[in-house]
Amino acid sequence: MRNIALLVSYDGTGYYGFQSQPGGNTVQDKIEEAIHMLSGERVKLTGSGRTDAGVHALGQVANFQTTSSIPAERWAIALNSRLPNDIVVHAAVEVALDFHARRCAVGKTYRYSINSFRFPDVFARHRVFHHPAPLNFGAMREGLTHLLGEHDFTSFTSPLSTKPHHVRTLYEASLRVDAASGGSEASGRGVAHITVTGNGFLYNMVRIISGTILQVGEGKRRPEDIADILAAKNRARSGPTAVPYGLTMCSVEYGPEWGLNWKPPYN
Known part of the structure; x- marks a missing residue:
């Protein structure tokens, strides 16, 4: 198992916030869908904060655990090709398994x-x-x-x-x-x-x-x-x-x- 941290920017105009909700259409949902398209895994993305509907981010940090062997440096470009153009992953790095984007901030x-x-x-x-x-x-x-x-x-x-x-x-x-x-x-x-x-x-x-x-x-x-x-x-x-x-x-x-x-x- 590996732990991947992401640096993410997004225009929150069209989303119901960062955190996944029953109605869908959140930034978390979109990134998790992109990860599934890339690796075939259903993962849970953890964000450093729960931005509300309409709120934007320049440097949101999120992490997820994966069994994929995809090199960390390839995740950003690969995810961006599968994300809508109002969400951009700027960096991806492998971090310790106990890293948690919210609790460790x-x-x-x-x-x-x-x-x-x-x-x-x-x-x-x-x-x-x-x-x-x-x-x-x-x-x-x-x-x-x-x-x-x-x-x-x-x-x-x-x-x-x-x-x-x-x-x-x-x-x-x-x-x-x-x-x-x-x-x-x-x-x-x-x-x-x-x-x-x-x-x-x-x-x-x-x-x-x-x-x-x-x-x-x-x-x-x-x-x-x-x-x-x-x-x-x-x-x-x-x-x-x-x-x-x-x-x-x-x-x-x-x-x-x-x-x-x-x-x-x-x-």
């Missing part, structure tokens, strides 16, 4: 993208949320600083969360305005990217953070309100869950013992 990075120009970008409509009014980027950036460190993120997760506790640590919570977009801090117009890196994330956590920080940018909340929302440990105190298509899973980090130093294949 020590950190993840997500990005939420917002376009605050008056008109949407027709070419980015499936991956950038359009907010037609200007935003206070400085206030949003200040609000994000209150999320850094270890906190109970009950206020920023769905009541449907099944996790035994909601304590997580954020190492980065930042906002950058894309200079290439032609926007500016002063005008409040531009394409802004909220980036969060942590040791783990709860159900809808990044989307709720983004929806709440958007309210700070709109002037509906003060930056310092974020600390009060955290302390309340009450989902009703935070803002709306931002739409899924603005969210991208950027990368997954693992300890050196697994030999995976993969970086996102795109910026």
Whole structure:
């Protein structure tokens, strides 16, 4: 038995998320079908995270066990020829049998993208949320600083969360305005990217953070309100869950013992 790890990118627009569901049409389903076409095996693919319907990934990591003798370096090209063109496997390596894409992860990075120009970008409509009014980027950036460190993120997760506790640590919570977009801090117009890196994330956590920080940018909340929302440990105190298509899973980090130093294949 061998254990193969994959580095995968996908446009989540047409899928019901990463994880297999009874209704099918998930990224996991498509990759498992491609593996079956290639090796004849029915395998179970394990992803590092369960991205929701419409959410994208640059550097999703997944693994599966196989009895196939196909060399690890051939899996990526062979799978891509059997996958739809909105899913791409960038790398495949053989890892230890006890490697588990989700349980072994020590950190993840997500990005939420917002376009605050008056008109949407027709070419980015499936991956950038359009907010037609200007935003206070400085206030949003200040609000994000209150999320850094270890906190109970009950206020920023769905009541449907099944996790035994909601304590997580954020190492980065930042906002950058894309200079290439032609926007500016002063005008409040531009394409802004909220980036969060942590040791783990709860159900809808990044989307709720983004929806709440958007309210700070709109002037509906003060930056310092974020600390009060955290302390309340009450989902009703935070803002709306931002739409899924603005969210991208950027990368997954693992300890050196697994030999995976993969970086996102795109910026």
